[in-house]
Amino acid sequence: MATEAAEFSVVDAPARQRFEIRDGDRVAGFTEYRRRGDVIAFIHTEVASEYEGRGVGSRLISSVLDIAREDGARVLPFCPFVRGYIAKHADRYLDLVPADLRADFELPADTSGSGV
Numbered sequence: 324m325a326t327e328a329a330e331f332s333v334v335d336a337p338a339r340q341r342f343e344i345r346d347g348d349r350v351a352g353f354t355e356y357r358r359r360g361d362v363i364a365f366i367h368t369e370v371a372s373e374y375e376g377r378g379v380g381s382r383l384i385s386s387v388l389d390i391a392r393e394d395g396a397r398v399l400p401f402c403p404f405v406r407g408y409i410a411k412h413a414d415r416y417l418d419l420v421p422a423d424l425r426a427d428f429e430l431p432a433d434t435s436g437s438g439v
Contacts (some may be wrong), residue, residue: 329381331351332344332345333383352368354367354369356387359381361395361396362396365399380404385412393409410431417431417433
């Protein structure tokens with residue numbers, strides 16, 4: 324149903340060093356991070372098996388990257404899922420990764436000409 328997506332919420336669980344995507348009170352997935360100052364290093368992402376293939380992971384990562392932007396944070400995408408999401412949406416999120424570190428994460432230097 325269309326209302327199903329509205330039930331999801333993304334919350335920071337700093338005691339667990341992770342952002343969680345919740346379906347009501349149930350954790351549908353999470354991405355672990357380590358934060359130091361204005362840098363957030365994303366380490367690992369998991370989605371519960373019953374939520375796989377439903378866009379839950381993508382919704383989680385887009386939300387946490389938007390949160391990072393709002394916080395003025397720089398992002399280090401050690402997690403392959405986060406890194407892949409940034410690569411697929413470079414026009415929107417590549418600028419969150421420090422330019423001098425993008426090659427370390429096999430990301431393009433900039434968005435000009437990417438995908439062409």
